[in-house]
Every structure is written in structure tokens, then in C-alpha cells.
Amino acid sequence: MKILADENMPYVQQLFADFGRIETVNGRKLTAEQVQDADVLLVRSVTRVNPELLALNSKLKFVGSATIGTDHIDQEYLASRNVPFSNAPGCNATAVGEFAFIAMLELAQRFNSPLKGKVVGIVGAGNTGTAVAKCLEAYGIEVLLCDPLLQQSGDRREFVSLDSLIEKSDVISLHVPITKQGEHKTWYLFDEQRLNSLKQNTWLLNCCRGEVIDNRALIKFKQQRDDVKVVLDVWEGEPNPMAELVPYIEFCTPHIAGYSLEGKARGTYMLYQQLAKVLNLTADKQMDSLLPNLWSEQLSVAEMSNERALLQLARFVYDLRDDDELFRKQFLNPQGFDQMRKNHTHRREFSALKVGNTGQTDVNWLSNLGFSGVEL
Numbered sequence: 001m002k003i004l005a006d007e008n009m010p011y012v013q014q015l016f017a018d019f020g021r022i023e024t025v026n027g028r029k030l031t032a033e034q035v036q037d038a039d040v041l042l043v044r045s046v047t048r049v050n051p052e053l054l055a056l057n058s059k060l061k062f063v064g065s066a067t068i069g070t071d072h073i074d075q076e077y078l079a080s081r082n083v084p085f086s087n088a089p090g091c092n093a094t095a096v097g098e099f100a101f102i103a104m105l106e107l108a109q110r111f112n113s114p115l116k117g118k119v120v121g122i123v124g125a126g127n128t129g130t131a132v133a134k135c136l137e138a139y140g141i142e143v144l145l146c147d148p149l150l151q152q153s154g155d156r157r158e159f160v161s162l163d164s165l166i167e168k169s170d171v172i173s174l175h176v177p178i179t180k181q182g183e184h185k186t187w188y189l190f191d192e193q194r195l196n197s198l199k200q201n202t203w204l205l206n207c208c209r210g211e212v213i214d215n216r217a218l219i220k221f222k223q224q225r226d227d228v229k230v231v232l233d234v235w236e237g238e239p240n241p242m243a244e245l246v247p248y249i250e251f252c253t254p255h256i257a258g259y260s261l262e263g264k265a266r267g268t269y270m271l272y273q274q275l276a277k278v279l280n281l282t283a284d285k286q287m288d289s290l291l292p293n294l295w296s297e298q299l300s301v302a303e304m305s306n307e308r309a310l311l312q313l314a315r316f317v318y319d320l321r322d323d324d325e326l327f328r329k330q331f332l333n334p335q336g337f338d339q340m341r342k343n344h345t346h347r348r349e350f351s352a353l354k355v356g357n358t359g360q361t362d363v364n365w366l367s368n369l370g371f372s373g374v375e376l
């Protein structure tokens with residue numbers, strides 16, 4: 001069996017070698033010729049799986065995408081050909097949640113305006129939106145959720161409309177899939193009009209898909225509204241973000257919010273399990289065996305009395321400033337965006353770090369934030 005896999009998918013050899021012969025490819029440049037004799041195709045978000053890509057292949061038994069998003073997959077077409085498909089829902093949700101939380105702490109530090117006391121609106125309350133809410137609520141931040149689809153489906157949480165969220169939130173974090181049709185379509189959800197409705201000093205973060213914000217409108221808006229601060233992990237027209245937009249953005253990253261080591265491993269592992277199920281193969285490998293040990297270091301936090309201390313702890317895990325600096329240097333280079341993604345040093349999730357308390361202050365809430373807690 002020939003397994004064609006994106007070269008940026010970790011742990012493919014460890015997990016899939018028993019199932020067949022693995023060939024790794026550049027997912028962005030994948031051609032129909034390369035795919036023609038594959039039995040299994042494992043992709044990431046940069047590969048458009050559509051009739052053109054599969055035109056020469058008549059033996060495909062499974063397509064897997066190690067991602068949450070599925071907008072790059074023509075699922076109807078796969079179904080019409082009876083090719084089973086699976087993505088990896090939730091695989092990197094914790095990574096995105098922690099990324100957005102860290103970005104908010106960075107903004108707070110940069111603008112000397114504490115996160116504590118602000119109201120954060122989350123648009124899209126699925127896996128990643130819920131993961132951000134979990135971090136924020138652990139820290140005692142008020143969270144508003146907008147998700148009309150979940151609301152209609154009977155989700156028992158409290159929801160608000162998008163207009164109300166915009167009106168009440170100091171910070172807005174976007175966590176919707178990209179959809180081009182229907183009542184709740186998200187393509188340019190934040191168009192010129194909606195951007196203009198943001199209240200003074202709003203912070204806007206986009207960690208879902210670039211086209212949820214009209215990036216041209218955002219340039220125009222930022223030219224008038226320096227009070228609004230923006231963090232972008234995703235960009236309209238990736239891998240070529242609009243150069244004029246970058247100077248207006250506080251923290252720029254190349255679509256790596258979900259790039260924790262755990263998140264990527266989980267993505268590959270979920271496909272391993274799905275392929276085994278579809279082809280009736282034995283999946284006896286464990287995900288934990290893939291990951292390096294937790295940090296041997298245990299950080300002792302005698303007290304966590306101010307936001308600066310929390311930011312220091314978060315920076316120990318992931319320093320967003322490094323990725324932002326690199327982005328500004330490299331995004332205009334040919335292949336710059338993709339190179340940054342390919343060479344990204346996967347960060348660990350909060351759970352990889354044990355925090356112990358030698359002081360009197362109660363820091364147990366750090367466990368709710370995701371750190372491995374240790375009582376001392």
C-alpha cells in the first residue's frame with residue numbers, strides 16, 4: 001500500500017510504517033501525477049483535495065487531513081467516489097486556546113492595560129473557542145460567546161448575538177470555520193461595516209481563517225483607527241499576506257496558532273486510528289509514546305499576584321514575540337511564509353510544565369489554566 005503524506009506531518013513514519021510504503025511530499029505543490037498511484041493520502045491545510053488533484057487516481061482508499069479545518073477538502077466529491085475521509089477535530093484546540101490567551105497577555109503588557117477586568121467575546125464556541133474560554137475563565141475573565149449554530153442546536157451555555165458581543169467586548173477572538181454560504185457564513189464576517197462598529201480600544205484576534213476578516217477593509221480601517229489593536233495568525237491570501245497590512249498588526253504569525261507538539265501529534269494520531277478503522281487494520285501504538293517527556297524542570301511559583309508574573313510564566317512556554325519578529329523579517333521572502341511554518345519549533349502545551357507552589361498564595365487556578373499542578 002502506498003501512503004502519500006505531507007512532509008510537515010510529524011510521526012508519520014512511527015505510526016504508518018507498518019501499514020505500507022510512505023512517500024512524503026510538499027503539500028502545497030502536490031500534483032495529480034504524484035497522487036495517481038497512492039492508496040492513502042494524508043494532507044494538511046495547504047493541499048486542495050479536489051477533482052483535479054485526484055483526476056489520475058482510481059485506487060484511493062482513504063484521505064485524511066491532520067487538521068481541524070476542512071475547507072481545503074471537496075468532501076462531496078470524495079463521497080461521490082466513495083473515498084472515506086477523516087479530519088482531526090479538536091486536535092490542536094488547546095494549542096489555539098493557549099496561543100490566543102498568551103497573545104492577550106502580550107497585548108496587555110504592551111499597552112499597559114491589564115487583561116484582568118476586560119470582557120472577552122469569543123465568536124465560534126466550538127473546540128478552539130472553548131479552549132480559549134477555558135484559559136480565560138481559569139484566570140477569572142468574563143467571557144461572552146457567540147455561536148448561533150450551537151445555540152440553535154441546544155447547547156446549554158449562554159450565547160449573545162454578534163452585535164451584542166461587539167458592543168460589550170473589550171477583546172474579540174475569532175474561532176469559526178470559513179464558510180461561503182448560508183445564513184451564518186463567515187467569509188468576510190468582519191467586513192468594512194462590522195470593523196467600523198468595533199468600539200474604541202477593542203483588541204481583535206484572528207486565529208481561525210484569514211478570510212473571516214476582509215483584509216483590505218482592515219487596512220483601510222486601521223488607517224483611521226489606531227485605537228483598535230489586532231493580532232493575526234491567519235491571513236487573507238496565504239501564503240502571501242498583504243504587505244501593506246503587516247505594519248498595522250501588533251503580533252503577526254504564519255498560521256501556527258495550532259502548532260504545539262501535542263496538537264500536531266494528536267492530528268497524525270487521529271488519522272492513524274481512522275485509517276486503521278477504515279481498512280480494518282490493527283492500531284496498537286499509543287500517542288503518549290510519541291511525545292518527549294514533560295519538561296523535567298518544575299517551575300516553582302511562590303505567588304502569581306500580578307499579570308506580569310503570569311506573562312513570564314506563559315513566555316517560558318511560548319514567547320510570541322520571537323515568531324512576530326521572524327515574521328516581519330521573512331514574510332516577504334519567496335516561500336517565506338511556508339518556510340517559517342515548516343521550520344517552526346513546535347512549542348509544548350501548558351500541560352507539559354509542572355508548577356509547584358512554595359509560597360502561601362493559592363495558585364491552584366494554574367491547573368485550571370492547563371499547567372500540570374503539583375502541591376508542595
Ligand SMILES: NC(=O)c1ccc[n+]([C@@H]2O[C@H](COP(=O)([O-])OP(=O)(O)OC[C@H]3O[C@@H](n4cnc5c(N)ncnc54)[C@H](O)[C@@H]3O)[C@@H](O)[C@H]2O)c1
Pocket residue numbers: 068069070089090092093096123124125126127128129146147148149150175176177178184185186189207208209233234255256257258259
Ligand atoms: N490558526 C490555526 O492554526 C488553526 C488551528 C485550528 C483551527 N483553525 C481554524 O479554526 C476553525 C475553528 O476550529 P474549531 O476547532 O473551534 O472548530 P469547531 O467546528 O469545533 O467550532 C467552530 C464553531 O464555529 C461556529 N460557527 C460557525 N459559523 C459561525 C458564525 N457565523 N458565527 C459564530 N459561530 C459560528 C460553529 O457552530 C462551531 O461551533 C477551524 O475550522 C479552522 O479553520 C485554525
Ligand SMILES: O=C(O)[C@H](O)[C@H](O)COP(=O)(O)O
Pocket residue numbers: 008043044045046066067068069070092255258259
Ligand atoms: O485547521 C487546522 O487544524 C489548522 O489551521 C492547522 O493547524 C493548519 O496547519 P497546517 O495543516 O497548514 O499545517
